Amino acid sequence: MFILASQSPRRKELLKQIVPEFITIPAQINERETPFTKPADYVQTLARRKGEQVAAQNPTATVLSADTVVSFQETIYGKPQDRQDAAAVLRQLSGQTHQAYTGVWLTKDGQVQQTVVKTDVTFWSLSDQMIETYLDQNEYQDKAGAYGIQGAGNLLVEKINGDFYNVVGLPISTIARML
Numbered sequence: 001m002f003i004l005a006s007q008s009p010r011r012k013e014l015l016k017q018i019v020p021e022f023i024t025i026p027a028q029i030n031e032r033e034t035p036f037t038k039p040a041d042y043v044q045t046l047a048r049r050k051g052e053q054v055a056a057q058n059p060t061a062t063v064l065s066a067d068t069v070v071s072f073q074e075t076i077y078g079k080p081q082d083r084q085d086a087a088a089v090l091r092q093l094s095g096q097t098h099q100a101y102t103g104v105w106l107t108k109d110g111q112v113q114q115t116v117v118k119t120d121v122t123f124w125s126l127s128d129q130m131i132e133t134y135l136d137q138n139e140y141q142d143k144a145g146a147y148g149i150q151g152a153g154n155l156l157v158e159k160i161n162g163d164f165y166n167v168v169g170l171p172i173s174t175i176a177r178m179l
């Protein structure tokens with residue numbers, strides 16, 4: 001059995017492109033128990049904690065988990081607390097290049113593989129009006145870094161260097177090579 005240890009609808013949609021049949025079992029962990037460290041270490045630790053928690057309940061299954069953050073100038077941005085927080089994050093990222101990191105953890109046939117994929121994302125310079133218009137669409141609410149590149153958030157993005165799907169939350173070309 002293949003389990004995606006995630007409640008993210010975006011991760012479920014992306015995984016369908018490479019795995020025909022799987023079930024989803026969200027991990028029940030408190031992400032705040034993991035201290036902020038370097039972004040790559042942070043997402044790797046969280047992906048591992050999510051995967052291990054679900055794998056412990058399903059010891060013979062293949063289990064895939066992931067965690068995505070946005071990082072800019074040593075600050076890690078998870079999901080925004082509220083609209084004000086989201087506005088502050090987007091103002092920080094405006095006109096700058098930040099990184100999206102996704103940690104991936106996979107256990108298959110008793111073997112554990114894990115990796116971290118990084119994508120550079122450059123935002124246009126964003127006016128307050130552009131930020132408010134984007135926030136009005138409420139897309140920011142469950143997204144690390146307060147934007148969804150796969151949605152209207154794409155209008156904030158001048159360019160990326162790296163895997164697009166990694167920003168969304170599942171670097172499927174890398175994962176396909178792990179399977």
Ligand SMILES: Cc1cn([C@H]2C[C@H](O)[C@@H](COP(=O)(O)OP(=O)(O)OP(=O)(O)O)O2)c(=O)[nH]c1=O
Binds near residue numbers: 070
């Ligand atoms: C940057 C970015 C993040 N995201 C989303 C992907 C993830 O759902 C979310 C990052 O939060 P995560 O904590 O990685 O994932 P999650 O809580 O949504 O789901 P789970 O832990 O159960 O796997 O941000 C986008 O959808 N688009 C983007 O451009």
